[in-house]
Amino acid sequence: MAHKANLVIIGISVGLALGILIALLVFCAIRWYKKHAHLRRCTNERSVTTVPIRSNGFGTSTDFSASLSNTVAVKGSESGRKNSQFFLWNNQKKDRLASVSGIPKYSYKDIQKATQNFTTILGQGSFGPVYKATMATGEVVAVKVLASDSKQGEREFQTEVSVLGRLHHRNLVNLVGYCVDKGQHMLVYEFMSNGSLANLLYGGEDRGLNWDERLQIALDISHGIEYLHEGAVPPVIHRDLKSANILLDGSMRAKVADFGLSKEEVFDGRNSGLKGTYGYIDPMYITTSNFTMKSDIYSFGVIIFELITAIHPHQNLTEYINLASMSPDGVDEILDKQLAGGCNIEEVRNLASIGHRCLQKTPRRRPSIGEVSQAVLKIKQRRLAKEDTMSFASKDLSRAVSRIEDQQVELSMMASSKDRVTE
Template sequence: MAHQADLVIVGVSVGVAIGFVLAACAFFGVRWYRKRSRLQHSSSSRSVTTLPIRMNGVGTSIDSSASLSSSFSFHGPQQLTKINQRSKDLYTPTSGILNYSYKDVQKATQNFTTLLGQGSFGPVYKATMPTSEVVAVKVLASNSKQGEKEFQTEVLLLGRLHHRNLVNLVGYCVDKGQHMLLYEYMSNGSLENLLYNEGKQVLSWEDRLQVALDISHGIEYLHEGAIPPVIHRDLKCANILLDKSMRAKVADFGLSKEEVLDRKNSSLKGTYGYIDPEYMSTNKFTKKSDIYSFGVIMFELITAIHPQQNLMEYVNLASIPKSFQQASMSPDGIDEILDKQLTGKCNLEEVRLLAGIAHKCLHKVPRKRPQMADVSQAISKIRHRRLHKEDTMSFSVSDVPQIVKRIEDQQVEMSSMASLKESVEQ
């Protein structure tokens, strides 16, 4: 009997243990499933389809993942009303940016007659708001499905990104089938127009150095200051705007993307001439891809040669090869490709220093490119070096007449004292 009782106890114990293990497995399995579902939902809600590769000055685009027929969508009146309402519901609670009616924008742009230019997104108009604030209105080309997604990205990102070197989004309009973005007005236009359009004012070396520093601060904020970090993905001279004081600000965030841990490959996007070769081969876009694009912009500031006019070939010819994957800038080489409008009007040592920084940003191996904070610091040192020299020269030029006058006064005073002494002795 005792032996049978022991067997019963052992059997009950084993059954309880097995039941406990099964319950624990079920509990942790449910938790794992719920966590996975939340992550997938978060990832899908944050991902935004963006515009394809764009050519400067060309209205066509290329996308390896979609046909041209799928780039446009035509909606009936009822569908359009639903889309507009959905867009308003999407932006209003999250961004805090002002929502303008179509009538407000129409009046501010004098019935859309104040055209400033034409971009890949659509026409851009100058507008004067009822508060007397002057803004630029970017109108989405009608019925562009891809453009609508770019529009959403701009509003949602710029609703939380604020920095003195990023163009400020003043408001938006989703009304009467139109999608419009209202930005602060940048009176000196784009860096591309200033560098390449004949008849425009010539950018001095001092201005170009300041522009490089301004851009670096803007990108540094995106990479290091924004939470989560943001990768711009379309840095180019056309997307750098200058205000009345010639201070540069980064614009056009339609292709931008928040940096997330699970980066997924996507169709190739960006602008020819500025795209990181590593990104073209792997489809993986990182902060270092932005840094490559900024390296191209710095060489544009130095040479005024457009990337689509063989800029990189000129840069490679101006480089001294050290190894298979590395080269350095030749002082003589960079002097030869310097913008002719800067000849004799700039400090060549400063040009060479900036070219050296730009060259490091173009390193073939992305991990060997510098962080944007290091790039900003290096450009700041060139800027401070210039300011220090200017202060020294200012002292030597402006203070010399005062010093000479003080010496002359002292000599007159000493002569008077000597004469007085002689009179007393006599």
């Protein structure tokens, strides 16, 4: 009996041990499954909340990601997420900027030497001072340095590098390098020897702008914006078009500059607040906080009237435009005095008509930039056609005069020969 009792006790003990072992194994399996399921969930959340922006241009580059609003619940406070994103940006910004296609990175020492220790200043903008520099290769460039008290900052710097790193067009200022070193942020651009459109119109420059140049500048700007709106993938909205951000090279070709406030036309769920420059901002944008391509069209309309009148938006340009719109030839009254007698008034009126369409209060009534570009081009083409017609007419007249002169010579020779025969 005692032996049987011992066997029962041993069996029960073994059974309990096996049961406990099985329970432990099941518990560990459940813990492992939950942990990996949580990791997969986190990975999915990150893939949904961060979508890489597409890239294009000469070569491809990975652009900065745009955060999209979503319905996935993310643990932790909003401030925690922002701090985490800021920490990641600080640790990865150099690698991200270095990945931008075709844009070399310079050291602080390189820029310091090229600018002669930052003594060759060209001007001052909202971003900071701009210096003329000669790089080691002999290339002359302009260096824009982010000032410590600038209203713009790292976000604008990042936007400028990422946008111009993938966009290339003859009517966009070319970014040739950047510098993030010793706490400094600098952008290196191609040198635009004729400065900004604003300086040429209002800066008391010795060199004025004739009508041919102004018409070409309007066409150049339209081509630059057309590339941003209709050629870039995804489309880009400039958001700060103004005469100070239109630069001219040695051949007086205009290029759009300063992309610090630019935005790709994708919804990112964030309200960035009112951006732009007083006098150029779309009134509908002020009302709705919704900046679209048609807001850029409005700003371009203001620039068109700057080219016609040489009146700055801060000098009540809008009031002058409204008065001029009351009659078909109203623009004649506000035409820049420098152009008086030196331009085709019909071309001026046609360009003003395009400007009025761009300044329509309702965005949907404004033309697309492609339509604007074609309208400006037609003005220039009509001009060239007239010049060709006049040239042909002049050549025909010259040939007719030449034939008459030849005939007169022949008649004179015939008369002299008759006189000799008579004698």
